Amino acid sequence: MKYSLQNIILEIHNKEDKILSQNKRLIDEAYEMTLYLQDLLFTVKKYVIEEGFKNDEEEIYFFHTIKPKILGKLIYYNKVYRIETGCPVNNGKxxxxxxxxxxxxxxxxxxxxxxxxxxxxxxxxxxxxxDEVYFRLGNINYHDGLNSFVFEIDSQFSTFYDYKIARIIANELLYNYLLTKINPDENPDVILQNSESTKDVFWTDSKNALIELVYALYASGAISHGKIGIRKISLMFQILFRVPLGDLHHSFHRMKTRVGSRTAFLDQLKISLEEYMDKEL
Structure with a gap:
């Protein structure tokens, strides 16, 4: 199939990085990403309707994995734009x-x-x-008393449940986004902030090194199959190591343009691990 999960994730990540490198306001970033993802979804839809699927497995894979990834991000960025444009002030109570x-x-x-x-x-x-029931076209069971939204979906491009997964993805991204807007010290949901079990765990390298690691894990899709965003991954590390990372995107942009190796910390990790392996021989 033309659109693989790896290609879709890479394409979206590249677009996000390009927009973030332009140092725009979050409102502008969200608006531009909304337009981009809307266009991407339209392009993918056109391809699917015209070309179809080679087999059932390809159809299931598309509606279970590929489409929800695009639609979930689209719902997320559109919601962020609405939230940001509705915010009455820039700080305070x-x-x-x-x-x-x-x-x-x-x-x-x-x-x-x-x-x-x-x-x-x-x-x-x-x-x-x-999966044969949930992620193949024409299998919607109206006896289940589904939400009335089901009557508005495009039967050529939705199984209804692909939308449900997209909502799950969007909600996870929104949850992380909202947490970063609220001081973690005042948020009861951030349990690890005062956890006794992690009080002796702290980051001893530079903040830039940790940001490099965060972005590497995000770009590789190594956490939750790539279904969570950079902000959530960074928040996890900030909570675990009790270190504020500040403006991730500006730091990442400087990392991309710095002289010498752009992945200095990851390069050193590789060297350190290989040296450790050699000692164990």
Whole structure:
């Protein structure tokens, strides 16, 4: 198939990096990414409708994995744009209250419409036994009493459940985005912040080294099959090591243009590991 998951992830990541390197406001980044992803989804849709699928496996793979990746990001960036343009101030108590309210709304939606559903448990468990039903065109079971949204979907380009996965992906990205807008010290959801089990764990190299590692893990898709964004990965490390990383994107842009190796820390990791291996021989 023309559109593989690896190609889609790489294409989206490259676009994100290009936009971030231009040092635009988050509002402008979200708006530009929304337009880009909308166009990408339209292009993919045109290809699928015209070319179809070679077999059932390719169809299932597309609606389970590829389309939700694009649509999930599209829903996310569109929501970020709406949230950012609706923010009344740039800081202070009203600012904190605004983003806290958006986080509570997201949690409510998650509790009411996502986490308690049979499909969510199916997807999260990694099961595949019902993929033939969930991710093939024309298999929507109206006896299940589905949301009325199902009547508005394009039957040539949606199985309904691909949209559900896209919403899960978008909500995870939004959750991380909203957490970064709220001081982790004041957020009860960030349990690790005061965890006794990690109080003696701290980062002893430079912040740039940690940012390099964060981006490497993000770019490789090594965490959660590439389904979580750079902000969530960075937040995990900031919480674990209790180190603020500041503006990730500006640091990454400087990393891309620095003299010498652009992956100095990763290069040193490789050398250190090989030296350690040699000692064990």
């Amino acid at each position: 009203i600012y904190h209250s605004y983003f806290t309210s958006r986080l509570q709304e997201l949690k409510k939606e998650y509790d009411e419409h996502i986490c308690n559903s049979d499909f969510y448990r199916y997807y999260r468990s990694g099961r595949t036994d019902n």
